[in-house]
Amino acid sequence: MVKNMQPIVVLAGGVGAARFLQGVVAALPVRDLTIVGNVGDDTEIAGLHVSPDLDTVLYTLTGESDEERGWGVRGDSSRALERARSLGHDAWFWLGDLDIGLHLTRTEALNAGLPLSAVTTQLAGALGLEDRLVPVTDDRLRTIIETPDGDLDFQTYYVRRGHRDDIVGIRFDGAAAAAPAPGVVDAISRAAAIIVAPSNPLISIGPILAVPGIREALLARSVPCVAVSPIVGGQALRGPAAEMMRSLGLELSPAGVAGLYDGLIDAIVIDDVDHSLAVEVEQRGVAVRITNTIMRDAAARRHVATVALEVAGIRLSA
């Protein structure tokens, strides 16, 4: 790989995607990498604009992240939040002091009229990210979880209520009127390969696909698009994907994931434990690559990324 070649595009959610991307970066020391990030779980906490998935990718790839938790900044304090709690604030959403510094910067820039993609570029530059991280859209797009008790915004469903509610539907408010952020469609169109990270298909990749123009750009691709299954052995690698898919009556397997990406992917990387399910996936017209997809450490992350890139036709220098 040399610079100024065609980009590799990765559609990414939060923690799972960030760990996979660590592997991509390790596997491709020289690269033109565009990460298209999810904004459906963005939220406002006391007026501060929080972009959890963008921040997780940013912190992870710049070595700032708290590896244990997967989110937040390693060694961050929470003086502001503890103070707020002591003053009566219902502090259900964790905000570290360094997080707040980033949210302040982002919110101030957004309030001044800068689009989220430009703010993200600024933050990524300040933190030393070498790759291009771009929110799928600069427009307001919010994942809404429909439950028997009514609609919940994603963070209320996930963090505040501990993703225990039954789900009757998921929708993406604002998606229909949203436009892809500058460069997103162009990156997909020029890509050498497209990878769908092992993220929640419903609420991490779903909002990305919901932005008009993204699905069309993927359908028009002339290069491979490869997904890594976030469902392993009937469970989600991380987060609420399993209970969400089950609650919605979706098949909790790589085949179920492939079904959600119908027409959008050419191949899927699935875990060894699911080898018996390969035939079912292939019957959907999606090629299967079986390997160990558990991303426990740096070597494992690099392994998964390497396999996905190879399946996508990217030659890796040994």
Place this chain on the structure above:
Amino acid sequence: MVKNMQPIVVLAGGVGAARFLQGVVAALPVRDLTIVGNVGDDTEIAGLHVSPDLDTVLYTLTGESDEERGWGVRGDSSRALERARSLGHDAWFWLGDLDIGLHLTRTEALNAGLPLSAVTTQLAGALGLEDRLVPVTDDRLRTIIETPDGDLDFQTYYVRRGHRDDIVGIRFDGAAAAAPAPGVVDAISRAAAIIVAPSNPLISIGPILAVPGIREALLARSVPCVAVSPIVGGQALRGPAAEMMRSLGLELSPAGVAGLYDGLIDAIVIDDVDHSLAVEVEQRGVAVRITNTIMRDAAARRHVATVALEVAGIRLSA
């Protein structure tokens, strides 16, 4: 003094008022004290609602304040702000981590629809304030400094640009449509005495008087209203009052202050150094009490408060 007597009402700005109020509290161990606070210099920093004058009074009376600076919390850190600065935020307004915790709490409550007076009561209760602190209005009121180069909001004029601009006018955006916060007019009407703290008459007390109903309640008083002059020896005790008054062609003296409070005060406490100016003030129909008004330490603050209260007819047990 016993509780449930008539309240003593103090109209208050920021640091000067807070120090004076420390004296009032020391002079009146048992009291019914209502502090009417200025909100003209409230601002939003990255979506966080900041009420500098209310916070200064709150921090000072609860022993939290940084005595050296006069504002902020003693020993506060600035991890969030330093982080923001490193990410490109133009951090011209200082925000400590503990400050941010308070601003988060206030902003969240305001965004949930709580009026500022109710939020202030909540914060004051959490910090253990024994007296009643109430913003003059729950409505949006902003002090705008008119300069030859255009309008500046107060914090931009004062903090960001270092109060170096010439002033051609001052106005209070939103004041005409603002209503006094619940209880403010009632407290003034029932008061045993009303004290105007040694605050900037133009931009600390001015916004309070600009709220329809406040001036009328003061004019209708049947008890003494006593001001403490913030101008001593032709200089402001603190802040930009002197350059503002000079810039607007106002007389920089206790007489100038008395003129700004025309009809609203019965007496003014002025400093020993201004004793020769007493006659001029008295010619305006305002009684004068001369004493040392410099509030260097706790004893001095108590002295100034004691004199003002005595002039206002409040008997103090020895």
